Amino acid sequence: MKARLAVGAVLGAVVLIVLAAVPSNALNRIREWPRGSVANIVAKESGVPQARAHGTWKVRDTSNGTRSISSAKVQDLRPGGNSAFVELRTQSNSGICASPEYTSCTKKWYHYKSDQTRRTNSDRWVSLSASTSVDQADSFTRGVMKVCEDQRLSPDPCSGYTYTYGDKY
Amino acid sequence: MRRILQQAIALAVVVVLASATAGWATQGWRSQSKPLRVFDGGVAKGAGYGSFSAAPASGRVKVSNAGKLRDLKPTGNSIYHDTRYSFFTCGSGCNAATGSTFQSTRWNGNYWRKFTPSKTHNLSSAYDFARGAIKVCEDQKFSPDPCSGQVVTGFDHF
Numbered sequence: 001m002k003a004r005l006a007v008g009a010v011l012g013a014v015v016l017i018v019l020a021a022v023p024s025n026a027l028n029r030i031r032e033w034p035r036g037s038v039a040n041i042v043a044k045e046s047g048v049p050q051a052r053a054h055g056t057w058k059v060r061d062t063s064n065g066t067r068s069i070s071s072a073k074v075q076d077l078r079p080g081g082n083s084a085f086v087e088l089r090t091q092s093n094s095g096i097c098a099s100p101e102y103t104s105c106t107k108k109w110y111h112y113k114s115d116q117t118r119r120t121n122s123d124r125w126v127s128l129s130a131s132t133s134v135d136q137a138d139s140f141t142r143g144v145m146k147v148c149e150d151q152r153l154s155p156d157p158c159s160g161y162t163y164t165y166g167d168k169y
Numbered sequence: 170m171r172r173i174l175q176q177a178i179a180l181a182v183v184v185v186l187a188s189a190t191a192g193w194a195t196q197g198w199r200s201q202s203k204p205l206r207v208f209d210g211g212v213a214k215g216a217g218y219g220s221f222s223a224a225p226a227s228g229r230v231k232v233s234n235a236g237k238l239r240d241l242k243p244t245g246n247s248i249y250h251d252t253r254y255s256f257f258t259c260g261s262g263c264n265a266a267t268g269s270t271f272q273s274t275r276w277n278g279n280y281w282r283k284f285t286p287s288k289t290h291n292l293s294s295a296y297d298f299a300r301g302a303i304k305v306c307e308d309q310k311f312s313p314d315p316c317s318g319q320v321v322t323g324f325d326h327f
Contacts, residue, residue, distance in 0.1 A: 061199065063206045065304065065318025095262045107262040136253065136302035136321045137265055169321060 026167040031057045033070075033145055034162040041159040043084070043147045049077045050149040050157060051084030057143035059134065059169045066169060068113075069131040070143050074120050082149045083119035087158075088130040090114070093140040093166065102140055102166030109142065109166075119150055134169060142166040193224035194324040198303050201237070201281065205305045207248065209315040213241050215248030217305035219283070221322055223254075225292075230256075232271075233287035234303065240277045246307050247275035250284070251316070253303075256296040266296060275308055298325045 033055060034041050040052040055072035068090040076084040095107030112135045117128035134141050142165065148158040199205050199218035207215045219236030236250040255268030273284035300323035306316040 061320055062318070063199070063203060065205065066321040067318065094264070096259055106259075133318055134321055136300055136319065137255065137257075139263070139298060139300075139323070 026059070027066075027169060028058055028060055029167055031143065031164040031167070033057055033143065033164050035164065041145065041147050041162050043149050043157050043159045045149065045157040050082070051076050051078075051147050053084075053086050053145070053147035053159075055086070055145070057088075057145070057164045059141055059167050066134050067131045068134050068141055068143060069129060070117075070145055071127065071129045072117055072145070072147075073125045074117065074128050074147060075125050076121055076123060076149075078149075079121050079123040082151050083121040084147060084149055085119050086117045086128060086130060086145055086147050088115050088117075088132065089144040089161075090132040090134065091142050091144055092135040092138040093142075094138050095140075097140045097166055097168075102142075102168065105140065105166070112138075112141070139168055140166045141169060193222055194299070195220055195222040196301070196322040196324055197221075198236075198301075198320045198322055204239075205303070205317040205320060206241075207305045207307050207315055207317045209307060209309075214246070214307045214315070215240050215242075215305055217248070217250050217317075219250070219303075221252065221254075221301040221303060223299055223324075226289075228292065230290045230292045231287055232269075232290055232299075232301075233285055234271075234273070234301070235283055235285040236273060236303070236305075237281045237283045238273065238276045238305070239281050240279055243277045243279040245277075246309050247277035248305060248307050249273045249275050251304050251306055252286070252301055254290075254299060254301045256290075256292060257298050257300065258294070259297040263297060266294070267292065296326055299323050 042052045053074045070088040072086040091109040092112045095105040097105040113132035115130040117130045120126040148156040204216035204218040234252045253270045255265040257263045302319045304316045304319040306314045
């Protein structure tokens, strides 16, 4: 009985030590956007849908360093005119963010860098991506996306922003 | 059988404890098949991958980066790896308390060779996590050095 207890305690200690020693970053974790039950984010102008998008976001080490990457499926709902694109805003957090999903942080998320996908003018779903580097001064990042209709002579109508869960890198 | 199992577990504990108390932490960055690459004018000039480490020693920390380099255009300029590291402390937010940079020796062979520059850093107080930002660059005399994007890596306090 004593021996069994001892082995149990030892095993417990081993697990604790191994857990403490393993770096807990979450590279390559795929985050779907938009979150929740909504299928797409939609850009409207005067109430008329112009473009919509959904996709995934992740933090990944690439041959060009550590990147925040958004892979979007974009559809131009009024093709032939202006084209559609997705804007990625990479946000950072300099606080401590608690699991699950790093939604609760001791500091506010702030904007680090932005990128936009190429434009599409197609009525079919097109795969487009945007990416930025990540802030070396922080540990947590998340992707913020909106879909827009590119208009030359007036401000682009855009959807609201959608936010992914955060990830440690 | 049970005794063997117990001995094996005890040994495992000793090994784990020893490596934990040794206190160094290390993080690999990229690999030989998928290295960081530096481009200039659309041409790949150099590649690198390696292992970023920190080891404490009585109030000081030895920060090192064992990075292998390969010059993909070995006739001209040489390449090097560059490490910027910081130690962060956290209150309501986390701020870089201290840090520095170091670079490897220049290399212009078109085969892999390891360079392990290091820096011993005075660290007066505890920190919560350490970060390293690593890039591979090409040394150019008359213009700014082109560099790869940076890998950002690190570990929590040890």
